[in-house]
Amino acid sequence: MKAHALHGHLDALLLAVLEQGALHGYAIIEALRARSGGTLDLPTGTIYPALRRLERAGYVASDWSTVNGRERRTYQLTDAGGRALAGERAGWREFSATVGRFLGTDAPPAGPA
């Protein structure tokens, strides 16, 4: 997938992943890769700064912990983050509907459960 396509949607993706439960950065990367079927394989240099950005914005909160001698920074969605995610979702729907109107075939037949 063209990498640049993500522009402006990464934050929404991260919030959506964290919506299902708190995760640390490395696990977020793996979750994105797994849930996208390998399509989204994002480098740490993309994820970590994005998470700091989200934290500065107050959309996620982080806690440090040590697991097996390894430092982990676990992020969880805040209330503001939940609201932001709702907005991002609405924005995505409008965006995808709009672009889909031009590019056609917006709706793939397979509606995943």
Place this chain on the structure above:
Amino acid sequence: MKAHALHGHLDALLLAVLEQGALHGYAIIEALRARSGGTLDLPTGTIYPALRRLERAGYVASDWSTVNGRERRTYQLTDAGGRALAGERAGWREFSATVGRFLGTDAPPAGPA
């Protein structure tokens, strides 16, 4: 709509508009606005450079003409542009399916005729 969201998809949009017939820049802006229901109201500073970019890439070709004393640069899709559009469409489908999997509600019920 958040403008930044367009990042990386503007080219596809422009090619899609031109697929239906040659238009000049100003008319392209109006076509985008009309077909998107007002959602896509892009400034000239966005459209004109993008069209030059597409022309440099060989995806569109332009012809000057004068209508009512006003200079018009009319753009039309080239063969390469048509192929590029097909690729963009496929890319868009993958992208929207992927992001939609995270943001949910990828497929709006209304399939326009």
Place this chain on the structure above:
DNA sequence: CCTTCATACGTAGCAAGCCTACTTGTCCGC
């Protein structure tokens, strides 16, 4: 013991892309 790999975090600098603001010029109505 030492190397390598997976886990885990992070920064610095770069490139791309779109927007804001501004400029030029014609035609039409007042």
Place this chain on the structure above:
DNA sequence: GCGGACAAGTAGGCTTGCTACGTATGAAGG
């Protein structure tokens, strides 16, 4: 004459994601 719609364009800035690099631990293999 002046303002507004039409029509094209450039310059500079800002955001964003990527590449490349750096640091550290634990487990496995030679």
